Amino acid sequence: MASIMGELTVKVIEKWGSDVKARRAIDVNGEFRELSADIIAHTAFGSSFEEGKAIFELQQKQQELLSKILSRFNVPGSKYLPTSENEYRKKLKKTINEGLSQIVKKRIGLTEVANGDRNDNDLLGLMLAANSEVLDEREKILRMGLDELIEECKTFFFAGHETTATLLTFMFLLLGTHLEWQERLRDEVYEACGKAQLPTVDSLNYLKLVGMVMNETLRLYPPAVMLRREATTDIKLGDTLIPAGTVVGLPILAWHQDEQYWGVDAKDFHPERFEEGIAKACKVPGAYLPFSLGPRNCIGQQFAYIEAKMVVATILQRYRFRLSPEYVHSPITVLTLRPQFGVPIYFEELV
Numbered sequence: 001m002a003s004i005m006g007e008l009t010v011k012v013i014e015k016w017g018s019d020v021k022a023r024r025a026i027d028v029n030g031e032f033r034e035l036s037a038d039i040i041a042h043t044a045f046g047s048s049f050e051e052g053k054a055i056f057e058l059q060q061k062q063q064e065l066l067s068k069i070l071s072r073f074n075v076p077g078s079k080y081l082p083t084s085e086n087e088y089r090k091k092l093k094k095t096i097n098e099g100l101s102q103i104v105k106k107r108i109g110l111t112e113v114a115n116g117d118r119n120d121n122d123l124l125g126l127m128l129a130a131n132s133e134v135l136d137e138r139e140k141i142l143r144m145g146l147d148e149l150i151e152e153c154k155t156f157f158f159a160g161h162e163t164t165a166t167l168l169t170f171m172f173l174l175l176g177t178h179l180e181w182q183e184r185l186r187d188e189v190y191e192a193c194g195k196a197q198l199p200t201v202d203s204l205n206y207l208k209l210v211g212m213v214m215n216e217t218l219r220l221y222p223p224a225v226m227l228r229r230e231a232t233t234d235i236k237l238g239d240t241l242i243p244a245g246t247v248v249g250l251p252i253l254a255w256h257q258d259e260q261y262w263g264v265d266a267k268d269f270h271p272e273r274f275e276e277g278i279a280k281a282c283k284v285p286g287a288y289l290p291f292s293l294g295p296r297n298c299i300g301q302q303f304a305y306i307e308a309k310m311v312v313a314t315i316l317q318r319y320r321f322r323l324s325p326e327y328v329h330s331p332i333t334v335l336t337l338r339p340q341f342g343v344p345i346y347f348e349e350l351v
């Protein structure tokens, strides 16, 4: 999986060649969104990645539409009216489900007829393998149907694509303005991974400074700025009663930048705070939750760490970079956080 991440990153870098030579700025937000979509399509669907990516692109349209709907006042029941927007929404959903259903059915067919011709190491293969093992009565009940498998594929793309792209984008914004940190990270990458060869998962484990900058980026720019939880029973929090059925918003971004938890430099880029790990960085460790906490926390956290380290290390090996003066700072939330006007970066090839 990690080698695919590295190979896809190199492909993207090669595509930048003419812009770099002509000293044109590159919007890394667009590039990282495409790269993370490619990575998740390959790791989720293996050899069927092209079909998977086409479906993911439709899912992206669905996300943008949902964000638009959520940001305006909606009359209850209006989603059932035969408006052109509602028709488009339904059509998108149908096309996505049919496309994914075909990929899954094709793979089930391959699994049954030609064992040697399938790739079980991708996410879909692993899900199908786990799904076909019926060990006892309890597991039989847990088996997923086609609809559930399709929903899982959609969740993985939705949850694992924009989020990692946001992390990478803001990391480049910060490293493109804190050039001394960029140099420190590059030295670390050279030492752990060498100057030219693709980093391995083992070598990524030695990238402590890269990990600190990643944690600090997720603190300042958490891709999920707000989480919601519904109280299933009446709950007392201090003196406040939260009645069952109440939806409570958890303001992650506000907690991540609160001086009472982080100190007076709460709004500044200061990766050293993570030198001794996450638990020691904050006065209240539960106030740092870019991946949420508890039983529904992020299942893809390690995947995201490996992906981000691989992309950053591969680029640092080859390029020095700085933020373009054209950059306009205006982060917005379109379900996840993103820079409204992109992040233009000038790259310079290292010889």
Ligand code: HEM
Pocket (backbone or CB within 6 Å): 155, 156, 159, 160, 161, 163, 164, 167, 222, 223, 224, 227, 228, 289, 290, 291, 292, 295, 296, 297, 298, 299, 300, 301, 303, 304
């Ligand atoms: C920097 C990258 C990422 C961030 C910041 C992030 C953040 C989160 C957060 C905050 C949640 C909890 C949502 C909630 O409770 O409402 C979540 C859930 C989830 N994430 Fe991630 N995520 C990232 C990358 C990924 C990746 C790469 C994958 C998949 C490969 C992934 C898969 C999931 C899934 C499947 C869930 C739902 C878990 C459940 O409901 O049980 N995430 N993520």
